[in-house]
Amino acid sequence: DYGGPTIMNKPSSLTYFERDMASVVHPQTNLLKHLQTGPTIVTHGEGVYVYDDAGDRFLDSGAALWCNSLGYGSERVARVAYEAMQKLTYFQLFRGYSHGPAIDLSERLLQIAPVPMSKVLLQCSGSEANDSAVKIVWYYWHGLGKPERRKIISRQGSYHGSTCVAISLTGNSSYHKSFGLPFDGFIHVDSLNYYRSAKPGETEEQFSQRLADALEATILREGPETVAAFWADPVQGNAGALPPPKGYFEKVQAVLKKYDILFVADEVICGFGRTGSMWGSQTYGLQPDIITCAKQLSAAMLPISAILMNEKVFDVVKNESNKQGAFVHGFTYAGHPVAASVALEVLKIYDEMDIAARVKSLEPVFLQQLDGLTDHPLVGAVSGVGLIGGVEIVKDKETRASFDAGVDIGGRIVENARKNGLILRVASNRIAYSPPLIISEDEIVDIGTRTRAALDDTLAEVRAL
Numbered sequence: 001d002y003g004g005p006t007i008m009n010k011p012s013s014l015t016y017f018e019r020d021m022a023s024v025v026h027p028q029t030n031l032l033k034h035l036q037t038g039p040t041i042v043t044h045g046e047g048v049y050v051y052d053d054a055g056d057r058f059l060d061s062g063a064a065l066w067c068n069s070l071g072y073g074s075e076r077v078a079r080v081a082y083e084a085m086q087k088l089t090y091f092q093l094f095r096g097y098s099h100g101p102a103i104d105l106s107e108r109l110l111q112i113a114p115v116p117m118s119k120v121l122l123q124c125s126g127s128e129a130n131d132s133a134v135k136i137v138w139y140y141w142h143g144l145g146k147p148e149r150r151k152i153i154s155r156q157g158s159y160h161g162s163t164c165v166a167i168s169l170t171g172n173s174s175y176h177k178s179f180g181l182p183f184d185g186f187i188h189v190d191s192l193n194y195y196r197s198a199k200p201g202e203t204e205e206q207f208s209q210r211l212a213d214a215l216e217a218t219i220l221r222e223g224p225e226t227v228a229a230f231w232a233d234p235v236q237g238n239a240g241a242l243p244p245p246k247g248y249f250e251k252v253q254a255v256l257k258k259y260d261i262l263f264v265a266d267e268v269i270c271g272f273g274r275t276g277s278m279w280g281s282q283t284y285g286l287q288p289d290i291i292t293c294a295k296q297l298s299a300a301m302l303p304i305s306a307i308l309m310n311e312k313v314f315d316v317v318k319n320e321s322n323k324q325g326a327f328v329h330g331f332t333y334a335g336h337p338v339a340a341s342v343a344l345e346v347l348k349i350y351d352e353m354d355i356a357a358r359v360k361s362l363e364p365v366f367l368q369q370l371d372g373l374t375d376h377p378l379v380g381a382v383s384g385v386g387l388i389g390g391v392e393i394v395k396d397k398e399t400r401a402s403f404d405a406g407v408d409i410g411g412r413i414v415e416n417a418r419k420n421g422l423i424l425r426v427a428s429n430r431i432a433y434s435p436p437l438i439i440s441e442d443e444i445v446d447i448g449t450r451t452r453a454a455l456d457d458t459l460a461e462v463r464a465l
């Protein structure tokens, strides 16, 4: 998973450059290499662009980490935060205390939910939302007198967060290896990459059926009476912005229904317009019992996340909390009034912009740019929906072979993109795009142009190896 400096950055601001290396531990970074390459110091942003301390400008095709839906810099939201901070700096939601921002935001989320939802538990991050949702699932089955229903099934290629439980949900062994994770009872079913995993001649629908059959076989192998929930991110960001194959969710949900397994949709990257509907669940017909969301919920201007649960779940959770004396779960900052005020204002802005319709209207231009890359020798396939897109990187188009890890093709593409003024993410051998939703048509075309230049430069490099 690339997204940061990999080759050599210019030490243009010696103080910050050296002080970073002397003091900062960077997430998702080779820490030894970082001491040689140093950081890229980002100074500010404007619209879809960020600037480094050398004054260079980059088009951010990933909205940082699928975050900055409204781009960089918002005086309007800043004013809301300023006022909220003065009015009620902080107060908890524990033991029945409440405040306007938490109530308004929860109510608004229920209004716009893709399926009827009953209640909202506000949290601080996507990881916390998924982690807490696992606890809610376990609490639910305890409440129903079936505590043996504990196993959680998720998919290879998924990412659900970095806490011990959220990373156990995550279907990527490289995140588990040196931590002795995942915890027992977290089961990962097959990847849904049609391009990589379909059998010769298999249609997308047939591939989806095979995945649903494999899910059912897993449930039967484990014992349906031990399976608590199935977790899915509608489009898998960490698998390189990978959309589901045709018919996938319809077939999978039929299996879940058959065995009375709860369905949790991780909308952390898909929620709030990204796929051309307000929710990925709408784009792909998901009927989840629980939804987790974060990131674009506040356009990442402050950290906040949410868990939405339906009445079936809440009813049991409510009764179990009564039996136990309280719902004994809570983060100090959950539902923080300043963050909730910011999220509420961001949702207002989405409303005014008609965000999902805006994304839908930009989708053809975006897909055209992706399609335009298919003739490139390094590109095996492209896929996209709304303003999320993936480009499969191959060494050989015919055989679909990938480059050896030693070539570091992802790192090279990211670095060449940077030289071409573009911030790109490469995950799982795919370029993953998720630009700010405020992006213009011209800027989308610019992403295509700069990507092609980066791919050309990378091709020249690897041919010279």
Ligand code: PMP
Pocket: 065, 125, 126, 127, 128, 130, 159, 160, 161, 162, 233, 237, 238, 266, 267, 268, 269, 294, 295
């Ligand atoms: N779920 C998904 C689908 C994500 O992409 C992410 C973060 N990239 C998370 C959960 C975790 O969110 P956070 O980093 O806010 O904890």
